[in-house]
Amino acid sequence: MLFLVRNVWRQTEALVHLDRLQHNIRVLKAELSPGVQMMATVKADGYGHGAVEVSKAVLSAGANQLGVATVEEAVVLRQSGIEAPILVYGAMPEQAASAVVDYDITVTVAGAKDIQILADAANGHHRPVRVHVKLDTGMGRLGVRSIEEMLNVLSHISDASPIELEGMFTHLSSADEMHLADGRVYTEMQRRRFIDWLDAAKHAGYHIPIAHMANSAAMLWGPEYHFDMVRPGIAMYGYHPASVWKQAIDLQPVLELRTGITRIARMQAGEAVSYGRTYVTEKEEVIATIPVGYADGIPRALANRAYVEVNGAVVPIVGTVCMDQLMINVTGIDVEVGDPVIIYSKRIESKASIQHHADLLATIPYELLCRITSRVPRHYIF
Ligand SMILES: *Cc1c(COP(=O)(O)O)cnc(C)c1O
Numbered sequence: 006m007l008f009l010v011r012n013v014w015r016q017t018e019a020l021v022h023l024d025r026l027q028h029n030i031r032v033l034k035a036e037l038s039p040g041v042q043m044m045a046t047v048k049a050d051g052y053g054h055g056a057v058e059v060s061k062a063v064l065s066a067g068a069n070q071l072g073v074a075t076v077e078e079a080v081v082l083r084q085s086g087i088e089a090p091i092l093v094y095g096a097m098p099e100q101a102a103s104a105v106v107d108y109d110i111t112v113t114v115a116g117a118k119d120i121q122i123l124a125d126a127a128n129g130h131h132r133p134v135r136v137h138v139k140l141d142t143g144m145g146r147l148g149v150r151s152i153e154e155m156l157n158v159l160s161h162i163s164d165a166s167p168i169e170l171e172g173m174f175t176h177l178s179s180a181d182e183m184h185l186a187d188g189r190v191y192t193e194m195q196r197r198r199f200i201d202w203l204d205a206a207k208h209a210g211y212h213i214p215i216a217h218m219a220n221s222a223a224m225l226w227g228p229e230y231h232f233d234m235v236r237p238g239i240a241m242y243g244y245h246p247a248s249v250w251k252q253a254i255d256l257q258p259v260l261e262l263r264t265g266i267t268r269i270a271r272m273q274a275g276e277a278v279s280y281g282r283t284y285v286t287e288k289e290e291v292i293a294t295i296p297v298g299y300a301d302g303i304p305r306a307l308a309n310r311a312y313v314e315v316n317g318a319v320v321p322i323v324g325t326v327c328m329d330q331l332m333i334n335v336t337g338i339d340v341e342v343g344d345p346v347i348i349y350s351k352r353i354e355s356k357a358s359i360q361h362h363a364d365l366l367a368t369i370p371y372e373l374l375c376r377i378t379s380r381v382p383r384h385y386i387f
Pocket of ligand 1: 239
């Protein structure tokens with residue numbers, strides 16, 4: 006009996022260049038003052054790249070901690086043998102508390118109830134449970150909303166002996182809009198508020214070992230956002246957090262989505278391609294089929310708008326993107342069945358880059374990366 010853990014025959018694959026990932030970590034670390042830690046954000050399966058492999062690579066390149074969205078994601082990393090500190094950014098479900106204790110996971114707390122739940126789960130264990138208190142300074146998503154609420158949570162933490170206060174953090178809503186006056190003003194307001202709340206905690210006698218606020222955009226904007234730790238995500242994977250920013254720092258896209266041509270058809274003028282006949286040839290054209298579709302994460306909205314790379318040329322996607330296949334116009338290009346096609350290029354300037362596709366769809370590279378489904382095998386390049 007043959008067990009297939011991943012598709013091994015179809016040419017569609019995501020190449021994950023861990024050497025480029027490690028390069029990005031080193032370039033980002035060079036922006037930090039000595040003593041500032043880096044928490045590498047590996048939520049959503051490492052932005053679609055594969056959280057376990059990404060985590061191992063970034064830790065060996067110098068990241069100090071890992072950040073994930075859910076307790077489940079943290080457990081997967083622990084079960085793969087990763088021992089570095091892992092912070093869960095999201096709210097902790099009550100049912101997850103015993104896993105948090107068992108797997109030595111650091112969690113975000115945003116209310117006194119969280120402390121009680123953790124203290125109950127930790128009862129009888131000898132290990133401390135490390136927590137970071139989340140402050141909502143203007144993101145409007147998670148965290149305590151006032152100094153009084155913060156001091157209340159802090160006092161509950163000091164009363165619950167197994168709970169150890171390791172950090173306080175906030176999240177910025179507009180750090181990728183720092184090129185706009187409005188975004189700058191709002192981000193600066195959040196930073197001021199964060200400093201005020203940290204000061205209030207210190208004046209009340211609390212020691213906060215690790216204060217942190219910066220995602221990729223804030224971290225690249227300047228050291229005044231770094232505090233004791235930064236939490237980059239998208240920049241590690243090689244994308245500039247705001248596409249309008251000058252590429253002052255050498256980030257290299259890590260992921261490349263490739264496949265190979267399965268059919269080449271020489272069509273007459275007036276022939277229809279794909280569902281709904283949204284593309285009809287204008288003259289004699291050569292249309293190639295590739296085995297990748299929206300079930301692999303290629304947005305259907307890219308139909309008749311986006312480009313891919315074939316043998317050094319850039320060619321358009323024609324007709325509707327199907328679930329498992331799509332067609333490209335290779336008229337005038339020297340191609341054969343089996344030739345490689347790059348759908349998401351690792352070259353920043355390519356019309357087939359994720360950034361370019363994201364701009365076309367009025368979204369961000371994050372979304373296209375996270376959309377690449379589990380049907381696409383990830384192959385790691387060291
Ligand atoms: C996702 C996330 C990050 C990383 O954001 P990027 O924009 O990818 O750098 C950092 N902190 C928190 C709380 C997050 O949710």
